[in-house]
Amino acid sequence: xxxxxxxxxxxxxxxxxxxxxxxxxxxxxxxxxxxxxxxxxxxxxxxxxxxxxxxxxxxxxxxxxxxxxxxxxxxxxxxxxxxxxxxxxxxxxxxxxxxxxxxxxxxxxxxxxxxxxxxxxxxxxxxxxxxxxxxxxxxxxxxxxxxxxxxxx
Ligand code: FES
Numbered sequence: 001x002x003x004x005x006x007x008x009x010x011x012x013x014x015x016x017x018x019x020x021x022x023x024x025x026x027x028x029x030x031x032x033x034x035x036x037x038x039x040x041x042x043x044x045x046x047x048x049x050x051x052x053x054x055x056x057x058x059x060x061x062x063x064x065x066x067x068x069x070x071x072x073x074x075x076x077x078x079x080x081x082x083x084x085x086x087x088x089x090x091x092x093x094x095x096x097x098x099x100x101x102x103x104x105x106x107x108x109x110x111x112x113x114x115x116x117x118x119x120x121x122x123x124x125x126x127x128x129x130x131x132x133x134x135x136x137x138x139x140x141x142x143x144x145x146x147x148x149x150x151x152x153x
């Protein structure tokens with residue numbers, strides 16, 4: 001969907017900035033908002049580009065740099081940290097051969113941290129795009145990632 005099409009879905013009001021940014025991000029395989037898009041969105045909503053950039057950098061769901069098709073976000077807040085008895089990040093890192101904030105060479109996966117995703121009672125938790133996974137174990141993490149590799153999203 002083009003940016004113009006996305007913008008036409010929403011009233012021209014700044015209250016819709018986050019929805020617009022999420023739509024643009026989700027619409028692209030590489031999940032990011034370009035500088036040109038920031039400019040167009042700011043003009044459309046009659047707000048400053050710096051405001052768009054500050055929202056973009058505040059939300060971990062959004063990014064201004066190109067990412068993979070699947071964005072794996074591991075919760076780094078205390079309940080998840082305390083319940084992470086096998087090291088979620090290390091497991092993913094080793095399995096995919098990437099470090100934190102990296103993207104695999106085939107542009108399939110990016111690995112990031114996120115703040116609490118609201119599933120603390122079932123920690124540790126992670127999110128892949130819009131899907132949340134809880135009560136993670138080493139085997140479960142690897143299975144989830146492999147299912148995405150096979151296109152079983
Ligand atoms: S602390 Fe990880 S989901 Fe809340």
